[in-house]
Amino acid sequence: MSQYLKRRFLDQIAVMFGREAKKPSAISEPAQKIHFYKRGNRDLIAEKLHARAHAVHSNKWRNRRWTVLLVVNLFFTLSFWLDIQILEGALTASRFIGFHLIDLNSALQVMLAHKHIIVNLVIGTGTVLVLWILLGGRTFCSWVCPYHLLAEWAEKIHLWLVKKKLVTDQAIDRRLRTLSWIVFAVLALATGYTVFEAISPTGIVSRALIYGPGLALLWVLALLVFEVFFSRRAWCRYACPIGLTYGVVGILSPLRIKYTLDSCFHEGDCRKVCLVPHVLDTVIKGRAVDTEVPIGPDCTRCGLCVDTCPTGSLKFDVKGFSKLL
Amino acid sequence: MGSRLPPAPTFQTATASAGHHAGRTAKAPPSRERVQQARRRVLRTILLTGGVMGAALSGYLPLVYAQKKRLRPPGALDEKDFLSSCIKCGQCVQVCPVQAIKLADLVDGFGVGTPYIDAREQACDFSCDAVQCILACPTGSLVYKKPAFLGVRKGAKLAAAPILKAKEKDAEPTLNLGERIGVARLTRPEACLAIQGKGFKGQVRGAAFKGRLRYMDVDRWKPIKVAEHPYDIAECDLCVRECPVKGAISIETVFAPDGSKRKSPVVHEPCVGCGVCEMICPVEPACIVVEAREVWNT
Numbered sequence: 001m002s003q004y005l006k007r008r009f010l011d012q013i014a015v016m017f018g019r020e021a022k023k024p025s026a027i028s029e030p031a032q033k034i035h036f037y038k039r040g041n042r043d044l045i046a047e048k049l050h051a052r053a054h055a056v057h058s059n060k061w062r063n064r065r066w067t068v069l070l071v072v073n074l075f076f077t078l079s080f081w082l083d084i085q086i087l088e089g090a091l092t093a094s095r096f097i098g099f100h101l102i103d104l105n106s107a108l109q110v111m112l113a114h115k116h117i118i119v120n121l122v123i124g125t126g127t128v129l130v131l132w133i134l135l136g137g138r139t140f141c142s143w144v145c146p147y148h149l150l151a152e153w154a155e156k157i158h159l160w161l162v163k164k165k166l167v168t169d170q171a172i173d174r175r176l177r178t179l180s181w182i183v184f185a186v187l188a189l190a191t192g193y194t195v196f197e198a199i200s201p202t203g204i205v206s207r208a209l210i211y212g213p214g215l216a217l218l219w220v221l222a223l224l225v226f227e228v229f230f231s232r233r234a235w236c237r238y239a240c241p242i243g244l245t246y247g248v249v250g251i252l253s254p255l256r257i258k259y260t261l262d263s264c265f266h267e268g269d270c271r272k273v274c275l276v277p278h279v280l281d282t283v284i285k286g287r288a289v290d291t292e293v294p295i296g297p298d299c300t301r302c303g304l305c306v307d308t309c310p311t312g313s314l315k316f317d318v319k320g321f322s323k324l325l
Numbered sequence: 326m327g328s329r330l331p332p333a334p335t336f337q338t339a340t341a342s343a344g345h346h347a348g349r350t351a352k353a354p355p356s357r358e359r360v361q362q363a364r365r366r367v368l369r370t371i372l373l374t375g376g377v378m379g380a381a382l383s384g385y386l387p388l389v390y391a392q393k394k395r396l397r398p399p400g401a402l403d404e405k406d407f408l409s410s411c412i413k414c415g416q417c418v419q420v421c422p423v424q425a426i427k428l429a430d431l432v433d434g435f436g437v438g439t440p441y442i443d444a445r446e447q448a449c450d451f452s453c454d455a456v457q458c459i460l461a462c463p464t465g466s467l468v469y470k471k472p473a474f475l476g477v478r479k480g481a482k483l484a485a486a487p488i489l490k491a492k493e494k495d496a497e498p499t500l501n502l503g504e505r506i507g508v509a510r511l512t513r514p515e516a517c518l519a520i521q522g523k524g525f526k527g528q529v530r531g532a533a534f535k536g537r538l539r540y541m542d543v544d545r546w547k548p549i550k551v552a553e554h555p556y557d558i559a560e561c562d563l564c565v566r567e568c569p570v571k572g573a574i575s576i577e578t579v580f581a582p583d584g585s586k587r588k589s590p591v592v593h594e595p596c597v598g599c600g601v602c603e604m605i606c607p608v609e610p611a612c613i614v615v616e617a618r619e620v621w622n623t
Contacts, residue, residue, distance in 0.1 A: 173370040176373065194411075195384060238370075
């Protein structure tokens with residue numbers, strides 16, 4: 001990793017905890033060259049218009065992701081309904097053909113509240129930790145969390161209302177998520193109750209899918225209403241501590257989205273579809289610190305930007321693997 | 326695209342160039358609109374924080390006014406520890422052969438998603454033979470044996486491992502259970518059929534009742550609906566005959582206040598609080614109920 005990327009890597013960790021994305025303090029020479037030639041380059045503008053005219057919008061990654069999300073969640077449900085005992089439990093904790101899998105944030109809440117850790121809890125948590133380090137951390141959010149899918153649909157309604165000028169997206173301070181993570185951790189430790197688990201829409205929706213709906217879904221509905229009429233994707237963006245927990249796991253992950261400066265037209269379509277646009281600050285004209293920049297740990301690897309990018313400047317990438325290919 | 330670039334000019338060092346970049350965009354103090362926008366954002370942040378925290382802490386309310394105690398699955402830790410350790414995954418629900426375990430809803434506050442047993446609807450009849458729910462629990466909320474640092478309430482500990490009537494002829498007839506989850510109590514003796522010397526004929530809870538029970542004379546491994554197993558008994562002893570635990574309850578001769586002799590069900594120390602007696606009691610409402618988390622008082 002070059003010194004520029006190293007600095008951005010650390011920067012992105014701070015951004016994940018809520019700092020605003022800033023202009024880079026230093027840019028590598030090859031990247032500077034590209035930035036320089038992009039300024040007012042008529043050929044580039046012509047090419048941009050041409051590409052625009054021929055752009056075919058793809059939903060490849062979104063469809064794959066929705067399929068995975070639905071299959072995983074329905075697998076839980078079917079396993080119970082058909083009593084095939086392959087994937088038992090819910091998203092908070094489960095057993096896959098006998099192997100314990102325990103959600104990291106739920107495990108953390110239980111450990112802090114109960115202050116006693118049994119072997120199965122360690123095994124399950126460790127397995128899930130390794131799994132999500134390999135798969136990208138917040139990949140959990142966009143590829144598994146059932147609330148994410150509901151929120152995505154609510155977001156479509158929100159964006160339609162915005163287009164009709166009926167509502168406006170009210171931005172909220174992103175540091176709130178870090179605060180909520182700390183507050184819920186302290187609450188678990190101090191009260192001895194897993195307070196966050198009582199309101200976690202991930203747990204509530206997951207249990208509703210498996211064991212049948214309950215009144216707790218009203219809270220999920222309230223969140224969705226808030227997101228539709230008031231603030232776009234508010235829960236996932238500004239409040240959910242699960243996202244931060246998996247974001248931290250994502251720091252270590254080799255699976256990420258990689259940005260290629262050379263082919264980018266800096267039109268910002270990717271930032272418009274992104275759940276966490278602060279990780280895509282690098283696509284803003286003049287901001288990329290290197291010719292190829294991996295997107296930060298807060299990225300959910302949902303692939304919407306990959307689908308949207310008309311030039312293929314954003315791609316899924318496994319660190320160290322692309323060289324082998 | 327790179328190949329079509331004109332020859333590159335020489336560049337200054339990276340940091341110097343970036344410094345130039347930053348200088349170009351140095352801004353005047355923020356406009357009034359900007360300040361207002363920032364203020365609104367702070368207010369919205371406080372609003373969302375308040376909403377989320379309010380919802381989270383409202384979980385306390387049901388605990389404060391909770392009158393009805395939930396009967397937890399066998400092996401459950403004491404309530405406070407149970408709520409702190411349960412990860413709300415429902416694996417205990419999934420392994421129960423009679424589906425006695427249900428998950429609590431929003432009205433249980435912090436208890437949302439935690440397992441409980443509604444004994445009148447479906448009691449735990451131990452037809453799994455091995456307390457599978459304890460085996461399934463990934464966090465130690467349900468345990469065969471409590472860790473040393475957790476105390477045992479007086480009277481909660483069973484004097485001996487309970488003997489399952491169904492397993493009596495097996496090499497290992499006991500159930501791996503150290504503590505009771507409640508104690509059965511005859512709460513309405515005046516309505517009890519045994520005390521009145523009455524018998525019972527027919528389906529104990531009506532044809533529509535969905536509760537299931539393991540009947541050894543039918544199938545040891547497949548619990549059937551209570552409704553599919555009608556009775557015809559001269560003197561009601563249903564709570565005793567269907568109790569899965571040996572020696573937990575019996576019909577005894579007792580003396581009424583007026584000195585007359587009567588038969589009455591009497592609960593004994595081996596009672597684990599499974600609730601089968603409550604489920605099988607043919608009187609509405611049941612004469613005998615399990616008092617959740619109750620201990621044995623001698």
